[in-house]
Amino acid sequence: MDRLARLEAVQSMLLEIGQLSTTCSDITEFIGAVHRALGRIMYAANFYVALSDQEDGSVRFVYFVDEEDETPDAFERITLAAPEESPTAWVLVNRERLMITADDFEAREREGMKWGQGSAAEHWMGVPLLDQHHQALGAMVIQSYTEGITYSEEDQALFSQIANHISFALQGLQSMDRLERAVQERTAALAVEVNERRRAEQVQHALYQIASLSAQALDTEGLTTSLHRIIGELMVAKNFLIALYHPDTQEISIPYFVDEKDAEVPVKRFPLGQGMCSYVLTSKQAQLHDATSFRHLAANGLVKQQIGNQEVASWMGAPMLVHEQPYGVLVVQSYDPEVIYTKADLDLLAFMASHVAVALARMQADRKIRKTKETLEVQNAALNEALHQLQEAQSELVRQEKLASLGGLVAGVAHEINTPLGICVTATSHLVQELKLTREELAAGQMTEDSLNSFLDIVDQSLRIMTTNTQRAAALVRSFKQVAVDQSSGDVRNFNLCSYVNEVLLSLQPKFKGRKVKVEVDCPKDLVLDSSPGAVSQIVTNMVMNSLLHGFERDHSGTITIRAALEGEQVVFDYADDGVGMDKDTLGKMFDPFFTTKRGTGGSGLGAHILHNLVTGALNGTVKAESEPGQGLQYHLRFPRSLKK
Known part of the structure; x- marks a missing residue:
């Protein structure tokens, strides 16, 4: 029963890792949370994670907790040592698990060599963090300086299994970080272009005023x-x-x-x-x-x-x-x-x-008037060309924003699927081990009624765990498959609005991890549209993400309400949250491109702008927004039930 309790603790930790990967945006914060969870299943007083940079061959100790050694700078890039000089380097280069005992440390010191720069441990265990291509993202290390505290083979297996889950989570965090940086860099570049355009417009306006004076x-x-x-x-x-x-x-x-x-x-x-x-x-x-x-x-x-x-x-x-x-x-x-x-x-x-x-x-001659006009026309043509290029750049940024949204959806669902599948793998492994032990008892003639009942309880519990988690993974795959296809396509097709909204919300579940925000949907079960599901998916996604980013503080609870009804051949779609709301000036700028109250903290200023364009363009409808400070935000949409002519 102790082993079963530990297995349940491990399963709980793996689930917690999956949840943390969707709620944490900082790698150091994520690994710190993992360290605290790891301490519940094994001795983890000394623990660190080193991430490698394959381009320049350096490593960063992004998280480091040790009883004996000083904590290095998390941002300092350190040249990777040779494998024979550093156990961490050995794990990274060989991409294999490494165990070192106190005897191993003493033997190397007698030979005039030393493992690494840190203090010699009683027991040292390091495992590689590998990506999907089996390349080393980094290494995760746990060690003990206390005599008598060592790590068993089961500890080693669990530590390796946990490292696999952390590897998947780190890939997602790094991928999201790259996407966010790309959007921020492109937004900054476009902001410079907008300022240049405004300056050019000011100069152009001044030139027109001067020309008109004569x-x-x-x-x-x-x-x-x-x-x-x-x-x-x-x-x-x-x-x-x-x-x-x-x-x-x-x-x-x-x-x-x-x-x-x-x-x-x-x-x-x-x-x-x-x-x-x-x-x-x-x-x-x-x-x-x-x-x-x-x-x-x-x-x-x-x-x-x-x-x-x-x-x-x-x-x-x-x-x-x-x-x-x-x-x-x-x-x-x-x-x-x-x-x-x-x-x-x-x-x-x-x-x-x-x-x-x-x-x-x-003012002195008509000939010079014509000359000035020609000059201004040439300059105007150049400015119009610059404006055309700027509009194309804006369209490209909007496209990248939509792709970034889809990328976030992919990363979140991938982590959600990974968690139940990992739990199933762990439950299966445990069940195989218990079956082996039961057969040995039976062969030895030591089988009792209590041990048989205990084995049957374990089988029942493991099967229920596997059934629940496989059903959860299957539901996620079904919803993500349709939503992802629709978001990348603008095709018009027949779909049930209520079912589709629920599928979109299911695909967004990773964004609600750790949040006290619930969603209520009130929609007729038989409301069928001939419209663009991709536009509906993007609109609902942008509304929900705006509420989570701007409407609710992370620790605050709240409710999002979605209502839909059919009035004649028009769909009335209302969305509301009970978050912090906004003042009149902010509300008036909400649909403007690049306007955001969260610049530098995740807001690009395009979410509401894309929402407005999709409603008025792709759905051929209208959208209004209402809000007051402390009264949340409400969207009111109207669009045709059918776009087919």
């Missing part, structure tokens, strides 16, 4: 004020002036001047050759200067008769040229050491100055 017949004051406002939308321009060149008199005038130091322009009109404006206009190149270089120009005689306040922290000037013909200068400057302009700012100012010059030229 057609509005504005006076000089109205024109210059509008130019300041437009440029101020693109950069910090608290101190700004526009200088116009008059070729007939070889003079420069200042029609517009705004400055934090000077209330009025010091000189409204002066000969070409004086001040920074003349220097920029003569060089016909945009200029960027800091306080030192600004003073250096005057000190070396490059700029004559400086005009205005000289205590600048950063200064930019760009000539307004059209085909080398000067029209004037745009100047932006800063007195604040915290506001320093960059080469990118200078390029943008020069770009804007050139378009201002074109706008001024358009």
Whole structure:
């Protein structure tokens, strides 16, 4: 009966490993939980796991608990030693179990050799963690420093069996980690592209405003004020002036001047050759200067008769040229050491100055108006092409998000199937062993009624365990098979909505492990649709995952309610959770792409966006969301019962 109790403890641990693999997202946290569970079935005061990197030949001790040796850095990559120098390396290289006793350690020390860098143990046991290709993911080690505490052959077999389950779990955790990193990296890249597009749209908008100024017949004051406002939308321009060149008199005038130091322009009109404006206009190149270089120009005689306040922290000037013909200068400057302009700012100012010059030229001649229009059309075409590429990138990211969701489903179901099958294997092995012992008792004539009844009880219990777990595995395979096929296909077919929703929820059971969240489904048993089951599956999956990620804290309990009904030829589908809810501003942005309140912790900002697109696109329906803080979230969907024409 002690062996049966231990078997039950082992079975409970294996089940716990399967559950942990679906609820833990951190490898170190997962292995720590395994260590605590392992301590319930054998001596485990000293335990560590080393994961290997096959590319660079290094190992990381991601989890390490030892009574004698210091704990290494979990993130430090250590070069793998030779197999004859380290028992851990021997297990990794040979991919076999290794047992070392105190006598073995002493024998090697007498030969002038030492097993590894750690303290010599009374009994050391290490097993490899192998993937499906029999490659070493790492090694799991348990040891004893206490005389008399060793590990039996049964302990060794159990430790190897547990290592197999941990190997499967680690593969799933590493796979999910890679998928999450890929989605996060792609989301970050797309965010950069979106920012660049927004910046391009701002520049494009400014160019259109500048081009339209020449057609509005504005006076000089109205024109210059509008130019300041437009440029101020693109950069910090608290101190700004526009200088116009008059070729007939070889003079420069200042029609517009705004400055934090000077209330009025010091000189409204002066000969070409004086001040920074003349220097920029003569060089016909945009200029960027800091306080030192600004003073250096005057000190070396490059700029004559400086005009205005000289205590600048950063200064930019760009000539307004059209085909080398000067029209004037745009100047932006800063007195604040915290506001320093960059080469990118200078390029943008020069770009804007050139378009201002074109706008001024358009006010003088229709020929230059046509030239400006052609330039803008070329730039618009380039921006439209950039927008088209960005839209394609967004579509690809949405596709990857759906694949990531399917990948998570695969990993979760794989672990769920592995657990009942592992339990069946363990129960079968135990039953074979008990049968062997019973036959030996019978052959020796030692069979008693009590021992026979005990054997029959073990047979009955083992068969019930195997029956329950094989039925569970079969149900998971059936539901996953249909849901996985539907999620990867957009085909329209005939299906029962209630049964299908329950299949989707069954495939999502791994996500509910360790959570106090229950799901209630209220749907007519005879509601049959001619629609897209793949879209329905993805919609339900995204709703449930959003509730688990955003609506419920991990330790809080809650309820998800799904109701469906038929009104005429329209399906009314309502989903609700009683989670934390959201405020009005967050609710208004919920269906926007890339909007998430969980950035960096599992949220990509595409779940609700994909849900909206599937309802309005694939199902040809409508969706509304309602929520208030503390009142949960409700979705209201309406879509046709049949999509067949």
